[in-house]
Amino acid sequence: MIKKILVKLGQVMFPGGSNRIDHELLAKTNPSLKALQVSLYNKWRTDYEAGHPLPKLEHTGMRIFSQLEEDGLLLYIFSILGMGNRRFVDLGAADGINSNCANLALNWGWEGLFVDGDGEQIDRGKSFYAKHPDTWLYPPKFCCEFIKTENVNDILERNSVTGEIEFLNIDIDGNDYWIWDAIKAVDPKVVMVETHVEFGKEPITVAYDPDYVYPPARHPQYFGAGPTALEKLARKKGYRLVGSNLYGFNTIYIKEGLAEDVFPTVTVDSILKHPRNKERHQLFEPIKDWDYIRV
Secondary structure, three states: OOOHHHHHHHHOOOOOOOOOOOOHHOOOOHHHHHHHHHHHHHHHHHHHOOOOOOOHHHHHOOOOOOOOOHHHHHHHHHHHHHHHOOEEEEEEOOOOOOOHHOOOHHHHHOEEEEEOOOOOOOOOHHHHHHOOOOOOOOOOEEEOOOOOOOHHHHHHHHHHOOEEEEEEOOOOOHHHHHHHHHHOEEEEEEEEEOOOHHHOOOOEEOOOOOOOOOOOOOOOOOOOOOOOHHHHHHHHHHEEEEEOOOOOOEEEEEOOOOOOOOOOOOOHHHOOOHHHHHHHHHHHHHHHHOOOOOO
8 A cells, every 4th residue: 555655646747747746736735734734623623612712713824725825714614613524616626736625635635526617627637636645545526517507506416516515615707606696506514705806895796697708808807796795695595704815805604503603704894904905996997887786
């Protein structure tokens, strides 16, 4: 078995496609990092059960595979909620490596499904996970398909991902609002959805377009839904906004009734407090009078 693991370790592909080992990626799953995460998880879990003071969600971020500090935020959340069945779905996953779910899959042994419409990205991710020493025995599932409201539940059901899951990530740069609204096949405890902070606090979303692909044709900022629209959708679906990444564009929702003492509801204002968002909102000015769905 050790020999097989070493062989797999030497076969992990460099993202550019060469046969070199990507030492940076391998370092993200080294034993020291795993031990640090386990230590943090156990400390937070023990403190919670003992009623000791806990940090605010916004102070727990760290980047391992995620774009920003989402990996740490999720680790903290699941240290309080527990990891349950360790199942995730990542919609708009690209290659599933620079993903909010990658740390859960590679360092915590979660199973799940990565979905993206780019075949090249999907092939790259499949190759990486099939050869990585932490996942080669049972890699996550990959599905190459453009995600629409008309097919999202079918995609989940065909890949045997239904019922309760721990985490749903939606990042498709466009129809995110409509996709989340349409999902019925899975029942996640935690949802992360990318929002279009350029819309500021306006309760708007661009109308659903089944043929939409990123980048948008009409204007580079005319896509997606603002955080107020997503927060309203979350409440309709039985979730509460508990935070976001530093810049506010990856919003985090937890199902009502779960750990409300640690993760209280926060306002849209609170996730837009970074000065970057004032600058980004200026990009909305040229398109503020265009057609939107107000929710």
